Amino acid sequence: MPTNQGAPFPAVVDSLSHDGRGVARVEGKVWFVDGALPGETAIVRPTKTRRSFSSGRVDKIIVRSKNRVQAPCQYFGTCGGCVLQHLEHSAQLDFKRRILLDALGKAGVGPVEVTNLIGTTPWGYRRKARLSVRLVPKKGGILVGFNERNSKRVTPLAECLVIDASVNFVLATLPSLLQGMSTPDRFPQIEIAVGDNATALVFQHLEPLTTGDTYRLEQFARKNNLLVYSQSSGSGPVEAIFPHEPVLLNYALPEFSVSIGFSPIDFIQVNGLVNQALVGMVIDWLDIGATDSVLDLFCGLGNFSIPAARWAKRVLGVDENPNLISRAHDNAHQNGISNAGFECRDLFSKDLAKWDPGQFSTVILDPPRSGALEVLNLIKGSVKPRILAYISCDPATLARDAGTLTKSGTYRLVKLGLADMFPHTAHVESVALFHRCEDTVG
Ligand SMILES: C[S@@+](CC[C@H](N)C(=O)[O-])C[C@H]1O[C@@H](n2cnc3c(N)ncnc32)[C@H](O)[C@@H]1O
Incomplete structure (x- = not known):
């Protein structure tokens, strides 16, 4: 400990950790x-002291960052939704570049540089979110918001600056809506999904809804021009409360004249623009050209497969979620695409080696945070694409997988x-x- 156990102490911060906390080294220990x-x-x-590293929070800034x-x-x-709002936006991007x-x-892998940067407005961008709901009588009743940092407690939100405006304006009314339900403490979460054509709220509930509950939700939907759904026990199918036959949500990819339909609980990329x-x-x-065959692994709704099919000879999209695969089929059909097929498959399965998708010229990989290590042998061994794009939401697993792709000399990283x-x-x-090495000579 730098000073008395638990007493505040001065520290010089030299970097940011991957989760956005300042890192200081004091008397040989990382804080x-x-x-x-x-x-x-x-x-x-200090908030938590451990032998190897400890955590704390700022009491006072002595020397301020520019x-x-x-x-x-x-x-x-307090809210765990954003951790970097105190850092100027372009410096946030520098931080992310450094982490990557x-x-x-x-x-x-490397040395490499970030060659391209994509960004738009940093506010009101979130079109997908999951709000937590808790009944905390001593804090005034129902609380609706994101979880606090490092805690299961809920930060009650009357507004949220990063959420889409169509939801932001109803946030403050959600506690009183739920307070009037038959079992207000039995609605653990509200899922938000914003399409170009409508905004949907899915109320998860642990007890059956009464007629009064349904009526209340219907009035709320009508008043706020929202689609409202219920989902029992948090993992079952969603049921439309109002309208009884809601429109399918959709978002456009105008550059490709594509519209992607989705249900409010389907995976979509959080930031539409x-x-x-x-x-x-x-x-x-x-x-991609007219002779190319494209394998889109972790394809979801066809977010990449369907635009790719506009240029390719053929596309195969693969995902483990049967609902997404069924929707991807529908999306291809709705967009007049006949050269894209979709297949349901667990890409982390131990039996993956038995799968032979054949050769493809082009691979798109967009795995969850855990990465795509399991499919890399298949890609290097039998799929053998000339070019591969890896979309990643976790630099650590991207780096691990990029190491596997490049170390054997089969692929090289050409753009980031x-x-x-x-x-x-x-x-x-x-x-x-990544380019396959024999194709990148010269
Ligand atoms: C980051 S999302 C990408 C979805 C899609 N490419 C998009 O842009 O909307 C990751 C996808 O991986 C899928 N997934 C998760 N685990 C999987 C597994 N074991 N096998 C195959 N797909 C999986 C999810 O269903 C999800 O659609």
């Missing part, structure tokens, strides 16, 4: 400091893009483009 920025000297109040800004959100510091390059460097640019960049980088998909959070979305 992760909530709210501190690199270059700052702060008085740190990149520090006043966080616009009234809940900043460091991860690749540690994995022995960044997604448009991301899909455009990936398809451009892959330079950073997408500002989640401004003010510490999440890093990136795209890495």
